[in-house]
Amino acid sequence: MNKQPILNVGIMKSTHIEFILETGYRVGTNMIPQGNYTIELRKGKMILQGQSFLTISEEEIKLLPIFRTNSFVLKDVTIGIDFHWEQKEDQRFTGGIRFFIDQDAIQVINTIHLEDYLKSVISSEMSATSSVELLKAHAVISRSWLIAQINKKKEIAGRHSGFDSQTDTDLEHIRWYDREDHHSFDVCADDHCQRYHGITKIISSTATGAVDDTIGEVLKSQQEICDARFSKCCGGVSENFENNWEPLHKSYLVAVADKEPLGTSPNLNLTQEPLAREWILSSPKAFCNTTDEKILSQVLPSFDQKTSDFFRWTIQYSQEELSSLLKKKSGIDFGSILRLEPVERGPSGRIIRLRIVGNQHSLIVGKELEIRKWLSDSHLYSSCFVVNYEEIEDGIPGKFIIRGAGWGHGSGLCQIGAAVMGEKGFTYDQILKHYFQGARLERIY
Numbered sequence: 001m002n003k004q005p006i007l008n009v010g011i012m013k014s015t016h017i018e019f020i021l022e023t024g025y026r027v028g029t030n031m032i033p034q035g036n037y038t039i040e041l042r043k044g045k046m047i048l049q050g051q052s053f054l055t056i057s058e059e060e061i062k063l064l065p066i067f068r069t070n071s072f073v074l075k076d077v078t079i080g081i082d083f084h085w086e087q088k089e090d091q092r093f094t095g096g097i098r099f100f101i102d103q104d105a106i107q108v109i110n111t112i113h114l115e116d117y118l119k120s121v122i123s124s125e126m127s128a129t130s131s132v133e134l135l136k137a138h139a140v141i142s143r144s145w146l147i148a149q150i151n152k153k154k155e156i157a158g159r160h161s162g163f164d165s166q167t168d169t170d171l172e173h174i175r176w177y178d179r180e181d182h183h184s185f186d187v188c189a190d191d192h193c194q195r196y197h198g199i200t201k202i203i204s205s206t207a208t209g210a211v212d213d214t215i216g217e218v219l220k221s222q223q224e225i226c227d228a229r230f231s232k233c234c235g236g237v238s239e240n241f242e243n244n245w246e247p248l249h250k251s252y253l254v255a256v257a258d259k260e261p262l263g264t265s266p267n268l269n270l271t272q273e274p275l276a277r278e279w280i281l282s283s284p285k286a287f288c289n290t291t292d293e294k295i296l297s298q299v300l301p302s303f304d305q306k307t308s309d310f311f312r313w314t315i316q317y318s319q320e321e322l323s324s325l326l327k328k329k330s331g332i333d334f335g336s337i338l339r340l341e342p343v344e345r346g347p348s349g350r351i352i353r354l355r356i357v358g359n360q361h362s363l364i365v366g367k368e369l370e371i372r373k374w375l376s377d378s379h380l381y382s383s384c385f386v387v388n389y390e391e392i393e394d395g396i397p398g399k400f401i402i403r404g405a406g407w408g409h410g411s412g413l414c415q416i417g418a419a420v421m422g423e424k425g426f427t428y429d430q431i432l433k434h435y436f437q438g439a440r441l442e443r444i445y
């Protein structure tokens, strides 16, 4: 059996950080006692000090736990960065801490055993009222995804060419966001990777039990550990991997109709505009087509519950709002916006490439997350939408009605759909095999 990996989680970056060691730690061979500490960046040096401890470094300071359960509290960690619920809170962590200088700030890393990290992630992402099968499914995909990311990082480090996630021409701006953004740690603590708010929220023995029950269990497709993705709500059909991220086909991340019979391809071709429009404007049968608050509360932590209209949603912009928003987000002055035209849709109906037509400039933008960023102050729920134009004067719309489906990229497991499946009595392996085509479960440590 292999040993479980230790993860490097990027928690925060600042020039001044306050923290509390709840137990003694070790720095090299020196003991550092429990108590309050600050670490500051001054003239290119990190100065870490407490009541009876001072150390200065230009490179890296590592605080090692004496026992695996040793813990510390970081003050004022920002959570929900760029989301409507962005806020600051104190967070408690177990394991070690690393500090190093990264672009004029101190980067804080938590070094933690993968299974300990998972318990926290499952507790943060899910509610304690979730069904056991849903929690076990989540534990397996989070574990698979993490190990796949660590493996991929090693593979990229071996490549000389680096990694490209953006192409720009005069006509097109295509960008995707994956965790290649992180060079100095494995995962970040925010929704970009997996929401990780330390151990403050480990209150659920069901969540920790689900991790223990599935210890070392991952999803595999042939010999590969699955890069198992998930999002809040697929909208009825899940999306192919390559339409959201790098152009690689993954046989286990392909479109699935989120309903019974399990694991079947969609019977509607939503890449076709008329069919996509009809689909988005309807309320089709799907596991994730639910308004059951008891089920929704399982996957939406309290600060997300304000928003329950994600299976089908509507937003409106005036001409002025949309043109200034696009100018702010893209840095391009399109003039008055005339049309938002889908150029390419994926099998879930998500727009992969969108042509923005203004009276001064036109450009195609992609992929889904870039579209969502450009069309909202934070993030549009999804890129699966259709646009209606109203109050048209001299060919210029005064109002844009955007109607959409789903929340998130829609690849892999649909959290709302999986919660409904759990309530219906499906087991975690049935849930996983439904969303990840041809994948199997295997214990690797």
Ligand SMILES: [Zn+2]
Binding pocket: 179, 182, 187, 188, 189, 190, 192, 193, 194
């Ligand atoms: Zn990240």
Ligand SMILES: [Zn+2]
Binding pocket: 233, 234, 235, 236, 237, 258, 286, 287, 288, 414, 416, 417
């Ligand atoms: Zn779904």
